[in-house]
Amino acid sequence: MTPPDPFPALDWTRADFPLLRRQIDGHPLTHLDSASTAPKPDCVIEAVCRFYRDHTANVHRGVHVLSEEATEAFERAREEVASFLNASPAEIIFTRNSTEGINLIAHSLDLKPHDEIILPALEHHSNFMPWRIHSRAVPIRLAPDGIPHYEDLDEHLSPQTRLVALAHVSNILGVVAPIEKWIDSAHRRGVPVLIDASQSASHVPLDVKALDCDFLVCSGHKLLGPSGVGVLYGKREKLEALSLYQVGGGMVKVHDDHQFTTQDLPWRFEAGTPNIEGVIGLGAAVAYLRRIGMNTVFRHSQALGARLVEQLRTLPGTVILADSAPLEQRIGLATFTLHAPGWGSESVARNLCDRHQILVSGGYHCAHILHHRLALEGTVRASTHVFNTPDEIDRLVAALREFTGG
Numbered sequence: 476m477t478p479p480d481p482f483p484a485l486d487w488t489r490a491d492f493p494l495l496r497r498q499i500d501g502h503p504l505t506h507l508d509s510a511s512t513a514p515k516p517d518c519v520i521e522a523v524c525r526f527y528r529d530h531t532a533n534v535h536r537g538v539h540v541l542s543e544e545a546t547e548a549f550e551r552a553r554e555e556v557a558s559f560l561n562a563s564p565a566e567i568i569f570t571r572n573s574t575e576g577i578n579l580i581a582h583s584l585d586l587k588p589h590d591e592i593i594l595p596a597l598e599h600h601s602n603f604m605p606w607r608i609h610s611r612a613v614p615i616r617l618a619p620d621g622i623p624h625y626e627d628l629d630e631h632l633s634p635q636t637r638l639v640a641l642a643h644v645s646n647i648l649g650v651v652a653p654i655e656k657w658i659d660s661a662h663r664r665g666v667p668v669l670i671d672a673s674q675s676a677s678h679v680p681l682d683v684k685a686l687d688c689d690f691l692v693c694s695g696h697k698l699l700g701p702s703g704v705g706v707l708y709g710k711r712e713k714l715e716a717l718s719l720y721q722v723g724g725g726m727v728k729v730h731d732d733h734q735f736t737t738q739d740l741p742w743r744f745e746a747g748t749p750n751i752e753g754v755i756g757l758g759a760a761v762a763y764l765r766r767i768g769m770n771t772v773f774r775h776s777q778a779l780g781a782r783l784v785e786q787l788r789t790l791p792g793t794v795i796l797a798d799s800a801p802l803e804q805r806i807g808l809a810t811f812t813l814h815a816p817g818w819g820s821e822s823v824a825r826n827l828c829d830r831h832q833i834l835v836s837g838g839y840h841c842a843h844i845l846h847h848r849l850a851l852e853g854t855v856r857a858s859t860h861v862f863n864t865p866d867e868i869d870r871l872v873a874a875l876r877e878f879t880g881g
């Protein structure tokens with residue numbers, strides 16, 4: 476991984492995000508919470524509105540002109556997402572979110588209770604709980620600053636291992652994980668790999684062919700797109716081997732008294748009316764990121780991540796998770812605890828908003844096991860996107876000084 480180039484200025488993008496014009500008590504927002512859900516650019520809002528205004532119709536069903544237009548826009552969005560990930564459109568299944576994509580795989584692999592899924596112990600609930608209810612989740616231990624002992628994978632791979640699942644970028648650490656190594660080790664033992672790209676997809680260039688991952692999931696709402704739409708990528712042969720997840724309209728070719736036959740990929744896994752406007756909005760979001768250029772987006776995210784960590788280190792007693800990771804491996808996300816007696820993580824986050832209109836997350840961030848293992852009672856998380864500036868990081872850290880007194 477190469478060190479960040481000089482800071483790529485992306486502050487021109489701010490004008491594209493109407494939410495950033497919002498004021499609270501007469502003050503502008505400092506939005507540092509995109510890891511939770513990201514603001515939307517005008518082009519996404521307009522794509523969704525245009526669908527409602529000019530095309531509202533169901534897809535793949537109707538024979539009239541509006542349905543043809545809706546279907547064309549929907550499938551164009553699939554092509555856009557496929558290009559974004561370097562996949563083919565048949566390998567892109569639209570889901571509700573990352574969570575549903577992971578649940579789909581956990582269900583459709585026909586796992587047995589003794590089957591094992593290996594994953595780092597820091598995974599988000601959504602990449603942990605689906606494996607627990609269908610099989611045995613085998614968590615890889617964590618170092619004291621939260622970084623998984625990735626080198627432990629080999630000793631955990633066994634004949635019972637059915638899958639390896641891991642976040643490309645953890646929503647707590649904000650560090651790019653060595654997924655290539657894990658994919659290589661797992662494949663040498665014939666084990667497929669699922670990548671949770673929920674946090675990485677809108678910060679790090681992705682190429683599923685180069686990575687050679689078997690499955691990958693991400694969510695529209697963190698990718699500057701609408702909520703209620705997500706993506707499951709799967710290698711064609713892997714998707715074809717899965718059993719059905721949901722059945723109903725749209726995924727069936729023939730249904731008579733005796734049998735039914737299903738549509739080909741990807742529609743085989745898209746039962747019922749999809750989130751049509753969400754998919755079209757996601758297509759617009761991905762096109763927006765591609766116009767900026769994912770290499771530029773990544774360099775900007777790396778630079779903000781480095782600034783965030785370097786600034787947080789100046790606060791006495793602050794503990795930053797994954798502080799030992801090289802700065803160039805970080806995206807613009809840092810999770811930390813403050814030395815601020817009497818202040819819990821949620822009250823820090825609430826007060827940053829009430830006093831300074833700075834939006835961050837506070838709490839457990841859907842990673843209870845990580846917090847439990849590191850004996851942490853909640854953490855504060857700041858996370859950036861393309862529109863954030865170094866000044867906003869400095870504003871956050873100046874405001875945090877009020878709590879630490881340093």
Ligand SMILES: Cc1ncc(COP(=O)(O)O)c(C=O)c1O
Nearest residue numbers: 572573574599601642646673694
């Ligand atoms: C790493 C990671 N995985 C999975 C998810 C779940 O995403 P969603 O709630 O959009 O399904 C999140 C959401 O925060 C996440 O950060």
